Amino acid sequence: MDKSFFKQHISQQFNAELEDIIKQVMAMGGLVEQQLADAVHAMVEGDAELAEKVMTSDYEVNAKEVEIDEECTHILARRQPTASDLRLVIAVIKTITDLERMGDEAERVGRMGLHLLDEDRNSAPMSDIASMGEHVREMTRGALDAFARMDVEQAVRVAQLDIQIDSLYETVTHKLMRQMTAAPDSVPRLMDIVWATRSLERIGDRARNICEYVVYFVKGKDVRHTSYEQMAEQATGDRH
Amino acid sequence: MDKSFFKQHISQQFNAELEDIIKQVMAMGGLVEQQLADAVHAMVEGDAELAEKVMTSDYEVNAKEVEIDEECTHILARRQPTASDLRLVIAVIKTITDLERMGDEAERVGRMGLHLLDEDRNSAPMSDIASMGEHVREMTRGALDAFARMDVEQAVRVAQLDIQIDSLYETVTHKLMRQMTAAPDSVPRLMDIVWATRSLERIGDRARNICEYVVYFVKGKDVRHTSYEQMAEQATGDRH
Secondary structure (H helix, E strand, O other): OOHHHHHOOOOHHHHHHHHHHHHHHHHHHHHHHHHHHHHHHHHHHOOHHHHHHHHHHHHHHHHHHHHHHHHHHHHHHHHOOOHHHHHHHHHHHHHHHHHHHHHHHHHHHHHHHHHOOHHHHHHOOHHHHHHHHHHHHHHHHHHHHHHHHOOHHHHHHHHHHHHHHHHHHHHHHHHHHHHHHHOHHHHHHHHHHHHHHHHHHHHHHHHHHHHHHHHHHHHOOOOOOOOHHHHHHHHHOOOO | OOHHHHHOOOOHHHHHHHHHHHHHHHHHHHHHHHHHHHHHHHHHHOOHHHHHHHHHHHHHHHHHHHHHHHHHHHHHHHHOOOHHHHHHHHHHHHHHHHHHHHHHHHHHHHHHHHHOOHHHHHHOOHHHHHHHHHHHHHHHHHHHHHHHHOOHHHHHHHHHHHHHHHHHHHHHHHHHHHHHHHOHHHHHHHHHHHHHHHHHHHHHHHHHHHHHHHHHHHHOOOOOOOOHHHHHHHHHOOOO
């Protein structure tokens, strides 16, 4: 984030609190990003140990959410922020909710690493899933980066990556359904992969939410429930 | 909600604002509840007209979310609430996020009413799905009622209804998977029903979230990421 944002406060202490909260969101985001990378790797490679690690780290993510949430409430009560300070705190409260749910979805993906048999892994479109995982990870990283720097242009660009993820998701689920039809006995096991793919797709949706909060903070405009075009338009306009 | 909560404010205007915001949340909740009832009916009975109605009403739910969110931001900026007033506003901000997502899930269920063929409807475990829909609706109604009256005991009771919903969800998905295995050609169409069932299960999760915000508001305790037992324990303890 532009350093001048923090310099505008008379209270050094308030500056420090806001900077600290952004740092904490980044740390939480870093955990989720790692969880996501590990989860996809655990599933694609069948690494049970890594899958266990993903599951354990979810507690850490949950604890971070509660901690940051409390810190935000304290800031609201003590500092009674207005204007962009208030929008920042609200954007943080919303972002950590999405981050926590992204962690839950990553955990679901990781759990597949424990259940999946080698034969399922060989028959499923694992390279497509790995590629989808890579896109989702890139989008998550981009959304967090846009948040850290409160960069509206990047937020708009990153939000649009979701289109590609949705299209990969369609490809993978269609392949999986064709396989189920061809090998009905594999239905229950392939369904697990379907769930994991769905979780990846949902992580993309939530990364888009974070991009929307960046626009909300910087422009003061709520771009939820709008198209990509409308979002870009709002993001380039003046702050109202 | 206990009327005395509103009477504690010196400013009549502030009272009116808080009362108004609760009324608006209830109106939004009413919309979602109706959307959910219509969506399940549309899917189970194959009522395409009702399904269209569900889809149109989602715009209304989205608009309500943005409207209430703005109202909350204004209250935070203008009134700079502390203690229970602040917790109320935060609980509202979180509740409407969940309500909006519940509306999205209901829309997904409703969409099935448009796609589903009669033969699918006849082969799928529709009575189980209808029963699951009824439970989810009851839970949604209960969560909203607990929120309206900020009734902690009811919130704890309603949150536990999710156990039954999860169990019905397991039953329905297992039946659907067995059917897919037996009739592989039906896989793509039955998958649509699997998604709808998953959406219903998710609505239950989000109704539980709303119950958790009630405990947060009344007791000042964050009971997310805790077990049902811990939630009940926290809810009966003193406010800290």
